[in-house]
Amino acid sequence: MKNGIKRALITGISGQDGSYLARYLLGNGYEVFGASRDAQAASFTNLSKLGIRDKVKTVSMSLNDFRSVLQALVQIKPTEIYNLAAQSSVSLSFEQPVETMESITIGTLNLLEAMRFLGMPIRFYNAGSSECFGDTGGEPANEATPFRPKSPYAVAKSAAFWEVVNYRDAYDLFACSGILFNHESPLRQKRFVTIKIVNAAYRIAQGSGERLKLGNLDIQRDWGWAEEYVEAMWLMLQKEVPDDYIVATGETHTLKDFVSEVFLNFGLNWEDYVDFDQDLIRPNELLVSKADPIKAYHDLGWQAKYRMKDVARMMTEVIRDDWMNVR
Amino acid sequence: MKKALITGVTGQDGAYLAELLLKKGYEVHGVKRRSSLFNTDRIDHLYQDPHVSDRRFILHHGDMTDSSSLVRIIQKIQPDEIYNLAAQSHVAVSFEEPEYTANSDALGALRILEAIRILGLEKKTRFYQASTSELYGLVQEIPQKETTPFYPRSPYAVAKLYAYWITVNYREAYGMYACNGILFNHESPIRGETFVTRKITRALARISLGLQDCLYLGNLDAKRDWGHAKDYVEMQWLMLQQEQPEDFVIATGVQYSVRDFVSAAAKEIGMEIEWRGSGIDEQGYWKNSPDSRTSPIVAVDPRYFRPSEVETLLGDPTKAKEKLGWVPKISFSELVSEMVREDLKSAKRDELVKSHGFAIYNFNE
Numbered sequence: 001m002k003n004g005i006k007r008a009l010i011t012g013i014s015g016q017d018g019s020y021l022a023r024y025l026l027g028n029g030y031e032v033f034g035a036s037r038d039a040q041a042a043s044f045t046n047l048s049k050l051g052i053r054d055k056v057k058t059v060s061m062s063l064n065d066f067r068s069v070l071q072a073l074v075q076i077k078p079t080e081i082y083n084l085a086a087q088s089s090v091s092l093s094f095e096q097p098v099e100t101m102e103s104i105t106i107g108t109l110n111l112l113e114a115m116r117f118l119g120m121p122i123r124f125y126n127a128g129s130s131e132c133f134g135d136t137g138g139e140p141a142n143e144a145t146p147f148r149p150k151s152p153y154a155v156a157k158s159a160a161f162w163e164v165v166n167y168r169d170a171y172d173l174f175a176c177s178g179i180l181f182n183h184e185s186p187l188r189q190k191r192f193v194t195i196k197i198v199n200a201a202y203r204i205a206q207g208s209g210e211r212l213k214l215g216n217l218d219i220q221r222d223w224g225w226a227e228e229y230v231e232a233m234w235l236m237l238q239k240e241v242p243d244d245y246i247v248a249t250g251e252t253h254t255l256k257d258f259v260s261e262v263f264l265n266f267g268l269n270w271e272d273y274v275d276f277d278q279d280l281i282r283p284n285e286l287l288v289s290k291a292d293p294i295k296a297y298h299d300l301g302w303q304a305k306y307r308m309k310d311v312a313r314m315m316t317e318v319i320r321d322d323w324m325n326v327r
Numbered sequence: 328m329k330k331a332l333i334t335g336v337t338g339q340d341g342a343y344l345a346e347l348l349l350k351k352g353y354e355v356h357g358v359k360r361r362s363s364l365f366n367t368d369r370i371d372h373l374y375q376d377p378h379v380s381d382r383r384f385i386l387h388h389g390d391m392t393d394s395s396s397l398v399r400i401i402q403k404i405q406p407d408e409i410y411n412l413a414a415q416s417h418v419a420v421s422f423e424e425p426e427y428t429a430n431s432d433a434l435g436a437l438r439i440l441e442a443i444r445i446l447g448l449e450k451k452t453r454f455y456q457a458s459t460s461e462l463y464g465l466v467q468e469i470p471q472k473e474t475t476p477f478y479p480r481s482p483y484a485v486a487k488l489y490a491y492w493i494t495v496n497y498r499e500a501y502g503m504y505a506c507n508g509i510l511f512n513h514e515s516p517i518r519g520e521t522f523v524t525r526k527i528t529r530a531l532a533r534i535s536l537g538l539q540d541c542l543y544l545g546n547l548d549a550k551r552d553w554g555h556a557k558d559y560v561e562m563q564w565l566m567l568q569q570e571q572p573e574d575f576v577i578a579t580g581v582q583y584s585v586r587d588f589v590s591a592a593a594k595e596i597g598m599e600i601e602w603r604g605s606g607i608d609e610q611g612y613w614k615n616s617p618d619s620r621t622s623p624i625v626a627v628d629p630r631y632f633r634p635s636e637v638e639t640l641l642g643d644p645t646k647a648k649e650k651l652g653w654v655p656k657i658s659f660s661e662l663v664s665e666m667v668r669e670d671l672k673s674a675k676r677d678e679l680v681k682s683h684g685f686a687i688y689n690f691n692e
Contacts, residue, residue: 097441101489106426113425158492162488166484166635169480170635284496
């Protein structure tokens, strides 16, 4: 890195990936700035949970406001930017399609435009999404697989992906997209299905007597462990040449398998506690998500250590500890 | 009587489509942007005074960047069909105004789809989205058809990619009758003057009459599949008359370079062009000029190069042929000839004005 300065700006610092990435970069000697729409009002709970709240410098920045993006870049002079901010819920994107598009597509555009305008040698990571592929008919998606987005969230992420490619081609920016498949952790927001399952299974194990309502249990996903995915983001920005990479475990499992695994970790048989709920079916549900992460292994030397069963186990362990601590 | 709403009614396609739909007996509504200047010259011949009874062509003020204006217009009209032709449609300009392009082209399409959904018109109103061959950009196969993966190369193309997929998404998620027409380049005498074909026919007409010296162009090697807008708008209408909503490529299946277009247009006026040099030094000379001029009449100006170029586009319209009965009626040479003829008329008008001592302008960009 030039002059030895390692200064990273992370948008979406409050989220799961932002927090893990901040911790990872701090551990690598970076000065870490975290952007949030209103840094004074935000609570940064995830940063606190990871014990790095006071080590991350937080700044206010609205990605939809070009002035605020420009100002933040001029003040911070980052050597690397990780754009993780987004309206990140697929189901919410059907209810807030414009906000989803603005936060993802226009937000990414403003960052790219600010970098183009300032001409600073910033390396840029953009959070792509496996949702862009849609259903690949059971075929594993690689970097050459065409997008087939199936939600306003995925459409917005697809457009942002192409913005990054275009600005890299047109203006020689060092800009990369990581197309991350599902990656979980205890820091996931509560509305995500994995957290919902783990929490419910824990309460049931404690004798709550409740039933867990789920939508389609046959959907298939590639579930990895968020903490190790953030390393792949960093690795992309250390390459000679910017490129796009799929980040995944390469293993696909049904939601049913995940549910079963989580309940098993509590010594329970899931079938005794789970009900199907029609209302939880999305308008345009993605059925199978499958990845071929070989390029990241070859070019970045990155490979997922933890697979679905590990993820289920680790999430139950952490949540169990967490609940005990609370009591 | 069927009602249609056209966004971008003041543009080339909007004007031809409005004409076609009026001929088919529709009540046609158009959205136009507020401007201090008159911006309706392409549809002035269709204009009906508000005091005329039984008007069938009605304009509304609205804007693709203003959700409530769109919701209000659509609520009032309750259209059977909406044709979303409005856009910041210039590729080169999109590199300079990327956010506006995203706002009007990408979010604009979403705002219309949302308006349909908000008003509960999903089952009534059919939606046409003007998609573009620019989606193919760095082409992934030749020729390009409906299944060819996209590789957009400009902020314009990325915005249109968003609009394409959000249209597909609303069709699938809400069962709306919504289609994308992936139209390859389509031109006409009322094509915007800043688009390359019109720029060429206009400039050559003026050069032939001594009103202009030289035509400056960007990438002469760029190859495009050029058809006539009048043919293409008929396909837009046909796409909304099918049993099932589907996306279609509309193209001629033949491609020419920008250089070919210049030569063809020049030939129409009786000008013979000789190309000399290559790359940015390539120049076109008027071999049979009456004043035996030695300076070039066509030259390359790198300022017209795009930061990332789309070198070649060639469409495969097989699906449209089979399902819509698509046969372009107007050939490439007829297109060029019509464009040249019309631009010669206006150049002659300018010549006349000038010869009477009034100022005329080139209006070059």
